[in-house]
Every structure is written in C-alpha cells, then in structure tokens.
Amino acid sequence: MTNLQVGRLLSGTTAEGPGRRTAVWTQGCSIRCVGCINPHLFTKRGGQSVPVSAVVEAAIDSGDEGLTLLGGEPFDQSTAIAELCAIAQDAGLGVIAFSGYTHAELAGRADLSGVDLLVDGPYVRERPEGRRPLVGSENQRFVHLTDRYVGQLPWSNTVEVRVGPDGAINLAGFLRDADLERFSDGIGRRRLGRGRAS
Numbered sequence: 001m002t003n004l005q006v007g008r009l010l011s012g013t014t015a016e017g018p019g020r021r022t023a024v025w026t027q028g029c030s031i032r033c034v035g036c037i038n039p040h041l042f043t044k045r046g047g048q049s050v051p052v053s054a055v056v057e058a059a060i061d062s063g064d065e066g067l068t069l070l071g072g073e074p075f076d077q078s079t080a081i082a083e084l085c086a087i088a089q090d091a092g093l094g095v096i097a098f099s100g101y102t103h104a105e106l107a108g109r110a111d112l113s114g115v116d117l118l119v120d121g122p123y124v125r126e127r128p129e130g131r132r133p134l135v136g137s138e139n140q141r142f143v144h145l146t147d148r149y150v151g152q153l154p155w156s157n158t159v160e161v162r163v164g165p166d167g168a169i170n171l172a173g174f175l176r177d178a179d180l181e182r183f184s185d186g187i188g189r190r191r192l193g194r195g196r197a198s
C-alpha cells in the first residue's frame with residue numbers, strides 16, 4: 001500500500017467545497033508561489049506518512065461525501081494521489097483537487113482519472129480574486145473532469161473554526177492574510193492551525 005505525506009487531515013468539514021468533506025493538506029510543494037498562505041507545507045519533511053487507504057477510511061468513517069486535496073502540492077506525490085483517488089472513487093467518494101500546476105501541465109505527468117474537479121494554477125499575488133469563492137487569484141480555474149460537482153460549488157467562502165480540548169484552534173476554509181491577522185488579534189496568543197493553498 002502506498003503512503004501519502006500528509007501535513008494535515010480534517011474530516012467533517014463544510015468549508016472546503018460542496019457538502020461535508022475530508023480535507024487533506026499534502027506535505028511538500030515544489031512550486032512555492034510568492035504569498036502562499038501555507039509556506040509551512042513547502043518542505044517535504046514534516047507531517048505524517050499515512051497509507052492512502054487510511055485517508056479514505058477516515059472519510060468513510062466520518063460520513064463525508066468526498067475528499068478535498070490541497071497543498072502543499074498534491075501532484076508532487078502523483079503516484080500516491082492517483083492511488084488515493086482510485087480507492088476513493090471505488091468507495092463512491094467524490095474528489096476535488098487543488099493544484100498549482102495547470103490542467104495542461106498535469107495532463108502529461110499525472111493520472112487524473114479519479115479526480116472529479118480540478119482547481120488549477122498557481123497563486124498569483126498580483127492578481128487577487130475578488131469574486132469567486134475557493135480560489136485566491138484570478139488565473140485559477142475550475143476544471144470539471146466529471147459532472148459530479150457541476151452547479152454544486154458554494155456561492156461564498158466559509159471559514160470554519162474548531163477549538164480542541166487543549167485550546168488549540170484549527171481553521172479551515174479560505175482565509176486571506178489580513179483576515180487571519182484580524183482573527184489572530186481578536187483571540188490573542190492561542191495556537192492556530194490553518195489550511196488552504198493553491
């Protein structure tokens with residue numbers, strides 16, 4: 001069984017695409033966009049090595065509709081991602097994948113047969129997105145590879161805040177740096193974990 005290097009895994013979120021999902025932030029990104037919100041995921045070192053079957057089991061156990069793969073850059077681990085998507089597809093789960101590579105770039109180097117919706121392209125700080133949810137810059141596109149999520153995308157961004165028993169605060173959903181700073185100022189010096197990139 002192939003393992004995936006995972007920076008963070010969050011089941012039962014409604015902030016990372018349509019429906020209730022398991023979000024998987026992969027560890028490692030070779031693209032390294034200027035202004036990326038998740039620079040702690042650039043390095044391949046860190047996170048946890050998780051069997052791809054365990055990721056799917058986490059989603060099934062949580063009763064989620066599907067997986068959202070974020071970065072880091074999922075397709076820097078293209079073999080593990082292809083296997084993960086195939087297992088998810090067999091289990092009836094939908095797959096949304098965010099990538100800093102374009103669809104054309106991935107077409108020659110990655111198996112996308114298990115991906116329903118690809119959100120493609122790097123984050124370009126000079127072209128901030130002001131209208132569409134889920135994406136950070138205007139160049140990023142929603143490429144529907146199946147019709148599973150056609151007409152299903154949310155109309156606005158959602159930010160989810162979870163406070164653990166140890167006081168650690170976990171964020172999911174789309175957050176710009178200014179939003180995060182306002183939130184951080186508002187709660188003082190608690191530990192923050194956050195997601196979304198690409």
Ligand code: SF4
Pocket residue numbers: 029030031032033034036037038041071072073099100101122123197198
């Ligand atoms: S935005 Fe995505 S592709 Fe760009 S550096 Fe961050 S994780 Fe990598």
